Amino acid sequence: MTKRVVTINVNGTEHSVQVNPLDRLIDVLRDELGAKSVKEGCGTGDCGICAILVDGKLVNSCLMLAAQCDGRRVLTLEGLLGDPTMKRVQESFVVNNAAQCGFCTPAMLMASWDLARHSANPTTDEIKVAISGILCRCTGYYQIIDSVHQACGESKR
Amino acid sequence: MSSLELFSPTNLDDALKFIQHEDKDVAIIASGTDLIPRIRKRQVSPSVLVDISSFQNDLRYIRNSGGVVSLGALTTLTDVLESPLVRDRLSALHEAAELFGAPQVRNVATVGGNVCSAASSEDLIPVFMALGAQLKLVSAKGERTVPLEGFFKGKRATKMKPSEILAEVSFELPKGRSWTGFEKLGRRNMLILSLVSMALSLSMKEDLQTVSAARIAMNRVSERIPALAVKTQEFLLGRKVSSETIAQAQKVLASEIALTSDFRASGPYRTEVAQVYLKRLLLRCSGRIRGSA
Numbered sequence: 312m313t314k315r316v317v318t319i320n321v322n323g324t325e326h327s328v329q330v331n332p333l334d335r336l337i338d339v340l341r342d343e344l345g346a347k348s349v350k351e352g353c354g355t356g357d358c359g360i361c362a363i364l365v366d367g368k369l370v371n372s373c374l375m376l377a378a379q380c381d382g383r384r385v386l387t388l389e390g391l392l393g394d395p396t397m398k399r400v401q402e403s404f405v406v407n408n409a410a411q412c413g414f415c416t417p418a419m420l421m422a423s424w425d426l427a428r429h430s431a432n433p434t435t436d437e438i439k440v441a442i443s444g445i446l447c448r449c450t451g452y453y454q455i456i457d458s459v460h461q462a463c464g465e466s467k468r
Numbered sequence: 469m470s471s472l473e474l475f476s477p478t479n480l481d482d483a484l485k486f487i488q489h490e491d492k493d494v495a496i497i498a499s500g501t502d503l504i505p506r507i508r509k510r511q512v513s514p515s516v517l518v519d520i521s522s523f524q525n526d527l528r529y530i531r532n533s534g535g536v537v538s539l540g541a542l543t544t545l546t547d548v549l550e551s552p553l554v555r556d557r558l559s560a561l562h563e564a565a566e567l568f569g570a571p572q573v574r575n576v577a578t579v580g581g582n583v584c585s586a587a588s589s590e591d592l593i594p595v596f597m598a599l600g601a602q603l604k605l606v607s608a609k610g611e612r613t614v615p616l617e618g619f620f621k622g623k624r625a626t627k628m629k630p631s632e633i634l635a636e637v638s639f640e641l642p643k644g645r646s647w648t649g650f651e652k653l654g655r656r657n658m659l660i661l662s663l664v665s666m667a668l669s670l671s672m673k674e675d676l677q678t679v680s681a682a683r684i685a686m687n688r689v690s691e692r693i694p695a696l697a698v699k700t701q702e703f704l705l706g707r708k709v710s711s712e713t714i715a716q717a718q719k720v721l722a723s724e725i726a727l728t729s730d731f732r733a734s735g736p737y738r739t740e741v742a743q744v745y746l747k748r749l750l751l752r753c754s755g756r757i758r759g760s761a
Contacts, residue, residue: 315474379476445570
């Protein structure tokens, strides 16, 4: 296997990392760059808890080769800790008991944030579609839907 | 797997030159949503991956030129879902895109990847087949166009040569008094592998009652190969869409398809569902044709 160097912008900082052809984005984010909010569940794209944003689009980082991410912009939960919309989403999750075991929470927050920044007052159906790719093992979906409603409602004010 | 290399050409010509002699064990990778897990599970073990994901300018588009729709192989499912042309005129494709994977998968998964993966659960294959799609395959020697019908040799096997890359899927835009629809069954609404999927393209005569053309495409029609339900299509031709016709067509369908049993669902159950889908699609498409006429 021939290693190559790729430059990936993660949360606003450029990182040049050596990767093997089969290293996935999730591997590089967690093991090389310390972004531990990115969780691996199934590794096959069925559970979505590794969801992050690449070039502004929600994607599963377990289904992407790091070698294909040269020059791309990656956003993980770590990069949104000071963001006011994310703060509102997080606080809403706390108030509504939307985090149970917590394993899917980073991905749920990313998907909710992605919806909240695009949509001022989403319908329940829109929220369901936005989080539909993320499996909550505790099946606490309704608390999550309530949280997104509340967070987006507040953003209207 | 340990010897796997990734080749990232910057243009299509370089990619085609690289694979022209068919002397390497090559797999083409676009976004890799299907291929990456399969390599990791050692279901496939190519020695070289040729990365075509950077050819966005050449292979990512949805065009309508003179009533012929063409989709570049790197068009994502999100592109398909957000296309006004697809939403307004290609209902089956829009419905399939809505039910495809989940947002994170749709954002990267490509039209070309779905066709070339050739798995029995790929949702776009029956849709394109019902639309009578043609595939543009390019190689260093030139290009050729082949019908999607007959493109599949078996599970995960197509008639594409190792020196070829799928560049485009194209088909005629359904004209007046036509409508298309798609149905699929899984165990939940999202992130599902279809157990049964069906696409229908229906055209009616001027009386808006009589079928003038019908194409019914399903996965697993024969063994695991996607194909058209030819006998059911022939049965419908020239008949009025009535509850009697539908009941008879359901019987014809059940007799002609050979849906497989596996750990996900039994063949008889799949057949039952397919009959229900045929009824639903016939009612929906004929209703839309009457309503929009």
